Amino acid sequence: MMPKVSEQAIAEYDAVAAGLESAGVVRGSMFGMPCLKIGKKVLAGMFGDAMTFKLPPEPREKALALPGVDAFDPGMGRPMKEWVVIPLAQSAVWPDYAAEALEYVAG
Template sequence: MMPKVSDQAVAAYDVVAAGLESAGVVRGSMFGMPCLKVGKKVLAGMFGDAMTFKLPPEPREKALALPGAEPFDPGMGRPMKEWVVIPLAQSEAWPEYAAEALEYVSR
């Protein structure tokens, strides 16, 4: 079951999505979760009042140092290897990690 999403989280997600449109990023859905894609590759998504990002090792470790950030487990009992979830309280960092994720999946 997907966590509830606040209007504040949706607004912050919309800012990130709009900021990446010029790079060819489009909105989509993965497993019922709003996500951002470039081509067929997912780079970020919304999970409750947080955003998830697919990151390479160094930016991922930096992201995990943010208060409340953690490896992303979509509810299957084990975290996804390259993914980190960053809470709404750290939404000022979302654009930075979205850009990192875009660069990573575009390689």
Template sequence: MIPKPSEQAVAAYDAVAAGLESSGVVRGSMFGMPCLKIGKKVVAGMFGDAMTFKLPPEPREEALGLPGVEPFDPGMGRPMKAWVLIPLAQSAVWPDYAAEALEYVRG
């Protein structure tokens, strides 16, 4: 089950989404959770009071060094490759990692 996000988390997620709109990113869903896509590829998502991002190795390792950040496991018992979960407490970096994820997914 996907955790319900707080109003603060939704507002921070909405700000990230709005910041990416001019790059062609649209809102969608993945595994029943809100996500941001470019074409059919998922860039980021919202999971409770956190955002998930698909990142290349160096930015991923950097993100994992932040307090509270962990590999993203949507509840299947194993983390998804390249994905990290960044909590609301670290929402100041969400736009930066969203930009990194967009660049990575675009290839």
């Protein structure tokens, strides 16, 4: 079951999505959650009042050091290897990690 999403989280997610449009990033859906894609590859998504990002090792470790950030587990009891979930409280860094994810996925 998907967590509830606040209006503030939607606004922050929309801002991140808009900031990546010029790079060819489009909105989509993955497992019923809103996501951002480049081509057919997913680079980020929204999960409740948080965003998820697919990151290479160094940025992933840096993100995991932030308060409230964790490895992303979509509810199956096993975190996804390259993914982190960054809460709304840390939304100021969402654009930075979205750019990192785009570079990683598109590279």
